[in-house]
Amino acid sequence: MNAKGEGAPKAFPKGLKMKSRYVTSMIAFLILLPSLGAQTAQQRESGRSIHRDGWDRIVPDAPKAQNSATAPVRDLTGIWEPTPGYRDGVQATGARNYPSDGKPEHELPFTPLGLETWKSHKPGWGVTAVPIADNNDPFDICDPIGFPRIELFNLRAIQIWQNKNQLQIVYQNSQVWRNIWADGRELPKEILEPRWYGYSVGKWLDDYTFVVQTTGLDERTWIDNAGRPHSDQLMVQETFHRVNQDILELTLTINDPKMYTKPWKALDKFTLRLQPEWFDIREQVCSASEAADYNKTVAAEAAAEKKK
Amino acid sequence: MKSRIGVLVFASSVIFLRLIPPTFAHHGNATYDNKTVTIKGVVTEWRWTNPHSFLKFDAKDEKGNVVQWIGEWNNPSTLINFGITAKSFKVGDEVTVTMNGMAKSGANLGRVVKVVLPDGQELSMGNER
Numbered sequence A: 001m002n003a004k005g006e007g008a009p010k011a012f013p014k015g016l017k018m019k020s021r022y023v024t025s026m027i028a029f030l031i032l033l034p035s036l037g038a039q040t041a042q043q044r045e046s047g048r049s050i051h052r053d054g055w056d057r058i059v060p061d062a063p064k065a066q067n068s069a070t071a072p073v074r075d076l077t078g079i080w081e082p083t084p085g086y087r088d089g090v091q092a093t094g095a096r097n098y099p100s101d102g103k104p105e106h107e108l109p110f111t112p113l114g115l116e117t118w119k120s121h122k123p124g125w126g127v128t129a130v131p132i133a134d135n136n137d138p139f140d141i142c143d144p145i146g147f148p149r150i151e152l153f154n155l156r157a158i159q160i161w162q163n164k165n166q167l168q169i170v171y172q173n174s175q176v177w178r179n180i181w182a183d184g185r186e187l188p189k190e191i192l193e194p195r196w197y198g199y200s201v202g203k204w205l206d207d208y209t210f211v212v213q214t215t216g217l218d219e220r221t222w223i224d225n226a227g228r229p230h231s232d233q234l235m236v237q238e239t240f241h242r243v244n245q246d247i248l249e250l251t252l253t254i255n256d257p258k259m260y261t262k263p264w265k266a267l268d269k270f271t272l273r274l275q276p277e278w279f280d281i282r283e284q285v286c287s288a289s290e291a292a293d294y295n296k297t298v299a300a301e302a303a304a305e306k307k308k
Numbered sequence B: 001m002k003s004r005i006g007v008l009v010f011a012s013s014v015i016f017l018r019l020i021p022p023t024f025a026h027h028g029n030a031t032y033d034n035k036t037v038t039i040k041g042v043v044t045e046w047r048w049t050n051p052h053s054f055l056k057f058d059a060k061d062e063k064g065n066v067v068q069w070i071g072e073w074n075n076p077s078t079l080i081n082f083g084i085t086a087k088s089f090k091v092g093d094e095v096t097v098t099m100n101g102m103a104k105s106g107a108n109l110g111r112v113v114k115v116v117l118p119d120g121q122e123l124s125m126g127n128e129r
Helices: A014-040 A112-120 A288-303 B076-082
Strands: A078-082 A158-162 A166-171 A176-181 A199-206 A209-215 A235-242 A247-255 A264-274 B010-015 B035-047 B054-060 B066-072 B094-102 B109-116 B122-124
Touching: A288 B035, A288 B054, A288 B066, A288 B109, B035 B066, B035 B109, B054 B094, B066 B094
Parallel strands: A176 A199, B066 B109
Antiparallel strands: A078 A158, A078 A264, A158 A166, A166 A176, A199 A209, A209 A235, A235 A247, A247 A264, B010 B035, B035 B054, B035 B094, B054 B066, B094 B109, B109 B122
16 A cells, blocks of 8 residues: 555545445334334324334235235244233133133132132132132232233233243243253252242253253242132143244133032233334232232222211 | 313213233233223323333313322333333423223323324324223
8 A cells, every 4th residue: 555545446436435425324113114214103192002012113004905915934033912902811801711700610610729719819800710809819919920920911022032041931921931942851840949930841842842851930929810729730731832923822721620520721821012123011019019019009098988 | 370271071881892911011900991981181100110100180170170090001102102201291281191090999090192292292002992
């Protein structure tokens, strides 16, 4: 290279330089256009739901046509949300397939102990609902929601991460996670320490179906929002079946011989949809101080006799 | 402040046809009836909290006394999708609050279905709860 800069890139003539900047700007704009669309869509319309993620970006509606691409092999990674509506996982009156509504087809196969334990629970919803002030729902005071209730009440967005050894599910509700071991280990033969979210192992049944067994669950948790009970014998099976690129089905079976005479499917092919990669899972945390404030200001006030 | 406090404009006992069952978290409905009441008042506090948000506001009763009301609403994760945010109300806002499901105890407390702001803007979840 000499003093005149030979060998260095030659400077553009003035006009060409401006053109170059224009082209560069246009390319940058076109690249950023999709994300700009998400970032600037701030319109709010009362009375109609416009679904937003945690960064207030509008989430596109699910396409009506189900022509999704084939799913990747042995891969559940991504951000998933109940579909067709993001609130379809609320399950206020109990597990989706067995709501506590008094209908004969939704009666659970309780053992005598199961029925007795259920009646000792005082939920806010279902046929055994009591007024707010009389609830003994552990989640009302922000005890951990636990598993499987994390999937049977207020199941909102989840994010799944995985590697060859384990799969992790992050839940919007309560901002908690579970680790599911897929390294070939077996469930603990003896539970030395029950957990709110249990001990989970999983394996691939085929390239699109991952089956999880969970046990060692803390007996203080409820199975669902209607106060369905479980014992230390509870074994939960989840079957995650990836139908295609966009749709994941979840089937959840309860097996607890102390409380139920036979296994029952709390969820049966419950569908979740893959969300855009930019989707931010919002906070939905049970804060003890907020819950106490609510219980004092609203719940207790609603239950108290009006002062004359 | 008192001069800005609106009067109780409408307090009827209307049976409200619910198109979609309410889904107020895990606390349930057993404490509430199915009456609809509309009240005009002034915001004293807007609590954007879990499990439910709630709006505190002052209104005058039939005798002209200032009474405190509480309007319970859904959780932030749901309200945000209906355009209702932590900044929707500020202290001193004059609001008209429609509630469906009033406390059976007789407390000045109900479940919000719609709030109208001074500029006429309506905040609601439509037919959803």
